[in-house]
Amino acid sequence: MNDDEQRDPIERLRAADPAAGLEPRDGFADEVVARAATDTSTTGVATATDLGTERARRRPGWLQVAAVAASLVVVGAAGYGIGSATGSSTTVADGAAPPISLQSGADAGVGEQGMVEPSTGDLKTFGTGASGLISPSGGGRNQFSASGLSTSEGTAVAYGFDARAASVADTIAALAAALGVEGTPELAYGSWTVGPQDGTGPAVGVSLDGTLGFWYSDPRVNPWHCVKVDEPCEPTGTPPDEDAAIDALRSLLASTGRDPAGYEFTSETWEGAVTRSAQAWPVVDGQRIDQAWSVELSNDGMFTASGALAELVPLGDYPVVSEQEAFERLSDPRFGAQVTTWPIALRDAPVSTTDEWVPPTEPPAAPTSGAAVSWPVNDVEIVEARLGLASQWQPDGSVLVVPAYEFTDADGGTWSVIAVAESKLDFAVG
Structure with missing residues (x-):
């Protein structure tokens, strides 16, 4: 590793801050904090139990x-x-299932020629041969397939963070x-x-956020x-x-x-x-x-x-769609399939530290008449489904922990979608 790669990630982030060394005008910080604290509460999507008893x-x-x-x-x-x-709990995490996230791992930074590995923060870059992998994060350009998924619906308990009780x-x-x-x-x-x-x-x-x-x-x-x-x-x-x-x-x-x-x-x-x-x-x-x-x-x-600091409180049973219906949500733009673990091919890709960028000497040649339009589509074969829980932030800042499915593909990547039935989803724009 070179000296830069051995530095603390926070130190590297600060070093890359274009505003480092600048001083804000008087009153700027107070204005920003005041705006962030403004109440933007709206009606939640689910009918929650009264939290008064739980708080007491x-x-x-x-x-x-x-x-x-x-x-x-x-x-x-x-x-x-x-x-x-x-307490007497073990110090090794080896018994519970891993967490499910409804936030895309790609949000960490997929670029035109690279991605940020979520677990390390390292930038991984790829050549033109991997162009089909530059946008693996759902919302199109992915063709999903699966077989043998359950068609049984059910219910599962949802939870919420009671931030106000702890504040x-x-x-x-x-x-x-x-x-x-x-x-x-x-x-x-x-x-x-x-x-x-x-x-x-x-x-x-x-x-004063939804988890305190x-x-x-x-x-x-x-x-x-x-x-x-x-x-x-x-x-x-x-x-x-x-x-x-x-x-x-x-x-x-x-x-x-x-x-x-x-x-x-x-x-x-x-x-x-x-x-x-x-x-x-x-x-x-x-x-x-x-x-x-x-x-x-x-x-x-x-x-x-x-x-x-907020404690989790149960919110009762929520209707849950079947594995098959959740799988179909992977291709539904309303749900936006989220890739939460990169496929093995991406996770194991070497970090490009030796290949130097060679500046071009001329622009690309003009497209020829009748040239095919490049529109790469990733074939994603789902091989496993797991029902679990994931955090979901509400428009008013409160935080639910709701049923969610995690799908594992043949390459070891995982994809997540919310499992709550549409009858308990509010599609209105907040």
Whole structure:
């Protein structure tokens, strides 16, 4: 790997920012935040159960969180004192089915001559021989085939994130205490905040979105935080081990009143890295949900964390279409088949780092009379179907977790479509 490829992805992203170094005009940030916080609520697509009872039932648990917040104690060198509330779940994600997403993996960036590999962020490029693969993401140019799919319809439970129930000062204060952030929660400009917001110390922010998503950062132990902004940081050392990262995340979950046994854990780092990340995937009905908690550690401690503070609540049974009808949705432009895992041929394609672009010396020749119009179509053979759950963001910002199908093709790629019957879908433009 060259030096650029070994850099932290966040550092690379910042380096590519065309606005780096620019200062906004006075009041610009406040205006943007105020617009983002504007209420755009509309009627949801499904009749949800009244959440009042659920909120009343769960809220006392949050009021007791302060009693266990001290179970997450940074003791140095990425070591964590883990209290008895951390649970006894395994640290390896090997039991639940993988999450299903209704967001296309192609949204990560398919270009005219390349794509971004979702799992690594690396750009993979292809020659003209792979031109039929430059748009594999659904919505046309794909011809699907399958056999033996079930025609049986049914029902499945849907869920929703109850963000409003958790959006109280006690919840935010308990999270801040678990992370060692001092201060009183303040609600302004569409988010809760605790701690300094100028990058001078550990801080927490909680967005008023449909999952009540939070972020935490501690610049004191961030190896890429430069004391002098005009000088590059060159972090050294080795990343913490997998157990340290996962144990830190398990402790954080327990310290915020959650049972780590209800999550599956993964951890990863990369060659040349000095940090390690860990993810906690909530497991519902035997499947991971695509809203994970995440932390990143250096050997000095945890310097970032994020997750969804809102709890999932059941919304009752929804009618579900059959495998065959869901398969037919792959070719229906109303549903827009989403490729969520690239086929093996694309995932294993080598990264083009040696082939140099040769500038042309003349334009292409003029098309000849009667030339065929190039319109590449990918043949996609579906070989397996799985019914699971996927997040769906509503026009008003709330988040449902609804039945969805994941189809696996003969090349190992996966495609997803919503499984909810049309009687429970609102096709009106939000």
